Amino acid sequence: MRPTATGEHLLRELAPQVLGAVVRRYGDFGAAEDAVQEALTAAAIEWPSSGVPENPRAWLIQVAARKLTDFFRSESARRRRETKIVLETPPEENVVPPPDEAHVEQDDTLVLLFMCCHPALTRPSAIALTLRAVGGLTTGEIASAFLVPEATMAQRISRAKQSIKSSGVGFVMPPPADRNASLGAVLHVLYLVFNEGYAASSGEALQRVDLSSEAIRLARAAHELLPDDGEVSGLLALMLLTDARRAARTGPSGEIIPLDEQDRSLWNKEAIAEGVQLVTEAMTRGTVGSYLLQAAIAAVHDEAARAEDTDWPQIVALYSVLMRLGDNPMVALNHAVAVAMARGPAEGLALLAKLDRDPRIKDHYRLDAVRAHLLERSGEITAAVRHYEAAAEKTASLPERNYLRMKIARLRAS
């Protein structure tokens, strides 16, 4: 969290620190969050002409505090109720912290993440609130990223704040006993933001905020605060290693290009190197969780110079460990693909039989798509086409459906 970036980046990096300082002082998270948004907007308007103030953070805190004081004043006038502490102390004296409070700022970002991703919120609410309160995005930017009206997104954020208030979640670190569950919720929200961006970037709407980069930025912030947590490292690495393939994974019309057909010279080598290093370091530290394992799998893919160089036995081994961590049919499906690649399609197809009986996945398009792919590899083209068709009927992803239909058309033509 170094304030070296300029303009928009600086504002967005400062957003959670400023909010933390204001909430710490005034307590009212909902109102403080609104006030900080107004301060960020004021800065975005004023700084380009007046120049960035010497201490931008203190500037933002003062403006936010003033907005909040105005708000409390009008509230208290309206309710004929005194809010003494706020009114009797000038905001400047009230909130500008001593210069050595750096550690508090950092903790504040983490506390904010835990608060915004609290399980009491629905995931869409948690995502929206995290992007605004921690990411410093405007409601309009978040709304356009998710293609919903701004008023709807504003309501979602305000509903999220109400949920926080009514569930009594305070601006404090979760107790140690809840720490893992809370961190899991944070990582899941960041993962969902990344996934949403991953889907969007394969299609149209280029003017949308890049949610994948935003998720990487937030995961990086979490990693800076918790450098020894394997799952935080794992999630950041997974994002970097997946995003590294961005330029290669879609064609000119947004069509999906599968991993084995991608032009690997387009992969982002810096992102891969960073991801691989994160994985390697975290792996030596001990407990290995599911994000770290997924990142390790992505690293094996990214380290292969050509598709045929992929170390499939290693990927099979990693999926086997992942399967032991929890009963997840999607992991079992990916494991079957890896087995087919390592030992031939017949063994992969045999593993799919078990999944046909699992109600969580038996009607999922990916089961059909994988079966189709393995049948195609075994030379059973008619059966492959049938399953590609079934998959195309079931998927809710437009690029995925186009990809499957293209597959069908090619197989029919051959």
Next chain:
Amino acid sequence: MKFMLMMHAPRGTGDYQINQWKPEEFRAHIQFMKDLNKELREAGELVGAEGLAPPAQARIVRTQGDGALEVTDGPFAESKEFLAGYWIVDVENADRAYAIAGKASTAPGPGGKPMGLKLEVRQVMSAPPDSL
């Protein structure tokens, strides 16, 4: 996840037979829809909602092979139901979309009784890829 909730009304004897309702029945129906939309808007779930003009005014449009525009009265003669209106909602999961549709189905009709209209719920394409 986004879903489109399409409310179908039966054809048959008169469009919706709504012009035979008593004023208070009509008012209660309108109020129900307004309240539902308000609830969805305040929950931050409403992407859009519209009621459609009655099917008597609908036209079926197509361009024939020779490039000629053809406009005929609609809707398709064989359909027993017509699309009365729709919502697009952005919700956490499919169950929430079904719950909203279920509520819309209880819109009051004559005598204030829930009409039990049928809603078709369809996911809007281009969902993010599946997570593990």
